[in-house]
Every structure is written in structure tokens, then in C-alpha cells.
Amino acid sequence: MVTNSEILLIYEAKNCNPNGDPDEENRPRIDPKTRRNLVSDVRLKRFFRDYIASRFGEKYIFVTKISGQHLRADQRLDKFASDERVKKILENSKAKKSSKRERSSKEKEHSKEKLTVIAEHIPKLCIDARLFGATIPIGKGGEETKGAQRTFIGPVQFTWGFSLHPVELIESSTITSVFSGRRAEEQYGTIGKDWRLYYSLICFYGVVSGKRAIHTGLSGDDLKILDNFLWRALILEPTTRSKIGHQPHLYLRVEYKDSETLIGDLREYIDVTELKDPIRELEDVNPKFNRLLEILEKNKDDISKIFISISDKLESLTFLKQSINKKFNKEVVVELPHDLNDENILRILDGGIKSS
Numbered sequence: 474m475v476t477n478s479e480i481l482l483i484y485e486a487k488n489c490n491p492n493g494d495p496d497e498e499n500r501p502r503i504d505p506k507t508r509r510n511l512v513s514d515v516r517l518k519r520f521f522r523d524y525i526a527s528r529f530g531e532k533y534i535f536v537t538k539i540s541g542q543h544l545r546a547d548q549r550l551d552k553f554a555s556d557e558r559v560k561k562i563l564e565n566s567k568a569k570k571s572s573k574r575e576r577s578s579k580e581k582e583h584s585k586e587k588l589t590v591i592a593e594h595i596p597k598l599c600i601d602a603r604l605f606g607a608t609i610p611i612g613k614g615g616e617e618t619k620g621a622q623r624t625f626i627g628p629v630q631f632t633w634g635f636s637l638h639p640v641e642l643i644e645s646s647t648i649t650s651v652f653s654g655r656r657a658e659e660q661y662g663t664i665g666k667d668w669r670l671y672y673s674l675i676c677f678y679g680v681v682s683g684k685r686a687i688h689t690g691l692s693g694d695d696l697k698i699l700d701n702f703l704w705r706a707l708i709l710e711p712t713t714r715s716k717i718g719h720q721p722h723l724y725l726r727v728e729y730k731d732s733e734t735l736i737g738d739l740r741e742y743i744d745v746t747e748l749k750d751p752i753r754e755l756e757d758v759n760p761k762f763n764r765l766l767e768i769l770e771k772n773k774d775d776i777s778k779i780f781i782s783i784s785d786k787l788e789s790l791t792f793l794k795q796s797i798n799k800k801f802n803k804e805v806v807v808e809l810p811h812d813l814n815d816e817n818i819l820r821i822l823d824g825g826i827k828s829s
Contacts, residue, residue, distance in 0.1 A: 475628070475686035475693055476777065477732050480679035481725040481739040481765075482517075482634075483787070484707050485755060488643070489718035490669050492516045500668045501642070508639035510673040514631040517677060521699070522601050524706035525822070532556055533822045535599035535607050547610045553591050558598060558826040566590045585611060592623040596689040597824035603689045604629040604699060628685035629699065632738070634677040637745045638758050643669040669715070671751065674722075674758045676740050683732030694821040700726060701810040704782050722755065722787040724809065726780040727769065734775045742768050755786055762793050770800050782809035 492512040493499035502511040526534045532553075538544070539552055553559045566587075592609040596602040606627025645666040681696065704724050711719035727736075742765035749757040769776065779801060783794050798806055813821075 474683070475681065475691050475696065476683040476729050477734055478681035478696070478726050478728045479736060479739055480631070480677070480681070480727075481723065482631075482677040482679065482703070482721070483637075483723040483760075484675055484719055484721040486510075486670065486673045486675060486711075487718040487720070487753075488669055488671065489711070490715045491673055491675060491719075493668065493715070498666050498668065500666075501640070501670050501673075503640060503642075504635070510636035510640040510670060510675065512634040512675050512677075514633055514677070517631055517634065517703075518601070518605055520706040520710040521703050523710050524702055525600065525698075529819065529822055532558075532598070533600055535595055535602045535609075537601075546608065550588060550591060550595075550609060550611075553595075553598065556598070558823065559591055559594070561826065562594050563587065563590060589623070594826075595623075596625055596691075597826055600695060600698060600822055600824070602627075603691045603695050603824065606689065625689050626685055628682040628689060628691050629679060630682075631677050631679040634675045635740075636673040636675050637740075637743065637760055638674060638748055638752055640670045640673050641751065643671055645669075667715070672753050672757070674755065674760070676743065678738045678740050680735065681726075681728075690824065692821075696726070697811040697813060698818065698821055700724065700780055700782075701813060704809070720784070721782075722784040723793070724780075724782040726778075727776060728778040728780065729775050730777045731775070734772070736768055736772060739765060739768075756790065759790060762791055762796075766793075766796050766800060769797070773801065776801075776805065778807055779805055780807045780809055 490499070490501050491510060492502050494502050502513070503509070504511055522534045522537055526537045531537055531539055535549060537549075539549070544552070588611045592611045595607055595609055599607070601607070602625060604627055606625045609623045609625075611621050611623055645668050681691075685691075704721050707719055707721040711717060725739075727739075729735075742762070744761040744764060745758055746761065747759055749759075752758060769779070779797060781794055781797065788794055794808070
């Protein structure tokens with residue numbers, strides 16, 4: 474059974490654009506008052522989704538490109554018709570049986586029944602739906618059902634991330650792209666800005682709801698996938714021209730014994746008091762975790778496990794993992810990654826539905 478957890482994630486973005494704002498020439502998002510860099514939860518989840526889709530297959534992710542193409546949610550749902558797991562589901566459903574009996578007179582009705590059956594199983598089919606939730610359109614049965622949808626509220630939610638310090642924009646250069654036209658003398662081009670930050674140490678806070686986990690079928694094994702591959706995704710996915718320069722430094726998931734306990738935003742217990750100028754490296758920020766350790770120790774009777782992955786660089790600065798190991802029993806602290814082979818990973822991603 475999944476209980477509540479809280480997640481603290483810290484990663485750096487160096488000489489790149491962590492999350493561009495399309496309404497502002499794709500400038501990095503910056504709070505105008507504090508000058509802190511902002512990164513949306515959507516951007517963070519995209520790294521995870523893209524990693525799972527590229528390594529294990531697009532069929533395991535609901536919100537993703539298919540063969541490099543963006544799809545609307547209803548088009549994505551239609552694509553599941555060819556999934557062997559879905560065929561197995563439909564074989565055991567009333568939608569399959571009734572469509573055989575009355576193909577012509579109730580074709581639209583049965584189409585809706587089929588979509589409804591698939592929609593109900595999307596969390597089992599797609600790990601991002603089990604984790605983050607999904608909104609699935611099913612209104613194809615006629616005017617009376619137009620706009621109908623099935624919504625799953627995700628048990629895993631992240632706030633927007635922010636940098637632990639003020640950031641500085643690199644003076645933007647203008648990018649031009651020139652293409653030849655049909656005739657040799659014709660040329661066409663585009664002009665844009667290359668916006669980047671010198672350095673940003675970004676921190677996210679997330680929550681796992683044990684109560685909402687029931688509704689999407691989220692399992693402890695699914696959380697192991699998140700623990701292992703959100704970290705890997707931050708290393709391997711930001712490799713485009715504007716994103717290269719990301720590096721994870723801390724992933725901490727505090728798992729509680731019940732679904733009633735939460736401390737609150739763990740970022741409030743991080744102190745940054747000795748900023749160097751200019752800020753260009755992790756050492757220039759040098760975050761302190763003393764108060765975080767204190768609040769965890771204060772709640773140790775409610776904590777079941779502490780899962781941690783920390784970079785050598787951050788550990789050498791803070792000794793955070795060493796301090797946690799001193800304050801908690803070895804049965805409580807779990808150093809990531811979890812020991813999962815590809816067979817175990819695929820079993821978890823399949824959500825209990827075998828392809829054949």
C-alpha cells in the first residue's frame with residue numbers, strides 16, 4: 474500500500490535555458506521581484522516522460538509524441554487500439570461482445586463504449602497517468618456525449634521549481650537560419666534570440682498522496698521507477714542545444730508510515746546565506762541542510778523510509794547523506810538507485826497487463 478511521501482529535488486542548470494517562456498521570446502522564466510529562476514512542473518515531468526518513452530517505449534506514456542508527432546489527447550487514445558494489452562482488455566469487455574452483436578445500428582454507441590473501456594485502463598497502461606494523472610476525452614458517441622472526459626487526479630504532484638538564489642541572464646545573441654528557395658536566387662530565414670542563464674540551482678518540492686494513489690492504482694514499484702529514472706532523465710534528456718548543462722545533485726523522498734502525515738514544503742528548511750558573487754558554480758551557492766535534518770529528526774517516528782540520491786559534489790559540501798545515516802537507523806535510509814533489472818522494469822511499466 475502506498476502512503477504519503479514528500480520529495481525534494483535539486484539540480485543545476487549551467488549556461489543554458491532551464492525553461493523558456495514562449496510569451497517572452499523564450500526567455501528563462503524569472504521572478505521580476507526576487508530575480509529567482511522559475512521552472513514549471515510540466516517541464517520537469519517532460520524530462521521523465523521523454524526518458525521512459527525513448528528507453529522503454531512510447532506505449533508506456535500517455536502524454537507523449539508518437540513517432541515524433543504531437544497528438545491531441547483523443548488521437549492518443551485512438552492509438553491504443555493497436556496495443557496488444559488493449560486488445561486483451563477489450564476481449565474481456567462488454568464493448569467487444571456487444572459490438573459483435575449489433576455492429577451497424579449502434580456503431581457510435583459501441584465506439585464510445587470501447588473508448589470508455591480504454592480510458593478507464595489508461596492508468597494501468599501508462600505510468601505517467603498512474604503517477605501524475607490524466608484527462609482523457611471519450612466524447613465520440615454523438616452530440617449528447619460531446620466533450621465527455623475521464624479525469625484521473627495524479628497522486629504525485631510537484632510545485633513549480635525555483636532557484637535557491639538570484640540568477641543572471643547571459644546577454645542574448647541573435648540566431649539566424651537561412652534556407653534556399655525554389656530558385657537559386659531565393660533565400661528565406663528566421664531570426665530569434667538565444668536566451669540563457671549563467672547558473673541556476675533549481676529546487677522542486679513534490680508530494681505523493683497515499684489516498685489518491687488508490688484511484689490511479691499507483692504502487693510502490695511505480696515509485697521505484699520515479700526514484701530511479703527522474704534522476705537519470707535529468708542527466709540524459711536535457712541534451713538539446715538550449716538545455717545541455719543540467720546536472721542533478723539531490724533526490725530525497727521521505728516516505729511516511731501513513732497517509733495523514735506531511736511536513737510541508739521541504740525547501741523552507743534549506744538555508745543559503747553565503748552567496749558568492751558572481752554565482753557560477755554549486756560552491757558559490759553552498760546550501761545548508763541543518764534545519765532540514767532537524768525537522769526530519771523531529772518527525773522520525775512518522776517516517777518509514779528515506780530514499781536518497783546525492784551527487785558527490787553536493788555530499789562533499791554538505792555531508793547530508795552522512796548526517797542522515799547518523800540520525801536514522803540503517804533500515805530506514807535507502808541509497809538509490811533501486812536494484813531493478815529490465816525484466817522487472819517492464820513488468821512494472823506494464824501495470825499488471827501482459828502483452829501476450
